């Protein structure tokens with residue numbers, strides 16, 4: 512059966528690379544995207560904020576999309592060191608990741624802050640990728656679905672639709688560890704996310720849900736085939752063009 516939701520394979524480069532590395536990686540990924548001429552899937556890379564403009568320039572004309580890894584909730588003002596969604600848009604971004612667990616942990620981002628950032632993305636004309644996910648302790652306590660529900664209810668703004676929201680499920684314990692949930696566990700989490708989204712948006716069936724956490728070329732096919740999985744949010748493996756493109760091919 513044909514997919515109704517176009518898969519999105521997003522690479523989160525995190526705090527890695529300087530301009531020379533980023534441009535080489537972006538050019539290799541962009542060349543792969545251009546050569547594949549995919550119309551049935553989208554590829555996105557999210558470089559560090561300082562490199563968004565250069566990567567967007569390198570990706571121009573290839574079909575490769577570029578996003579930010581975070582934004583401030585305000586459009587401008589006295590927020591030293593922060594970057595607004597408008598600035599990302601101006602630099603060539605089309606998407607922005609909000610509420611990644613590393614920002615929730617490192618910067619104390621709450622669900623309310625994540626929601627405000629998702630609204631900021633809308634204000635600037637960016638598509639937010641709202642991240643949620645349980646810690647190992649929460650999973651071991653049998654609280655995974657409850658945690659996901661609380662995070663969704665707190666982080667997804669009113670007015671979310673299939674066109675203006677992407678959700679990424681990233682179990683915190685699977686990020687950068689080489690460990691992943693089973694396919695059945697991913698499918699169960701995604702089914703629950705879609706059910707909860709049903710109460711928050713009128714269009715839950717169309718919202719794309721990405722899985723993230725130790726996705727690589729060798730496990731992408733089975734993870735991406737899990738029920739209700741519409742793509743991946745990839746960290747480490749997105750720093751190697753061939754590996755990232757292999758994940759995209761598996762979608």
Ligand SMILES: O=C[C@H](O)COP(=O)(O)O
Pocket residue numbers: 523611681685686687688689723724725726744745746747748
């Ligand atoms: O945003 C991406 C995730 O944190 C996954 O990272 P990873 O693929 O290195 O586990």
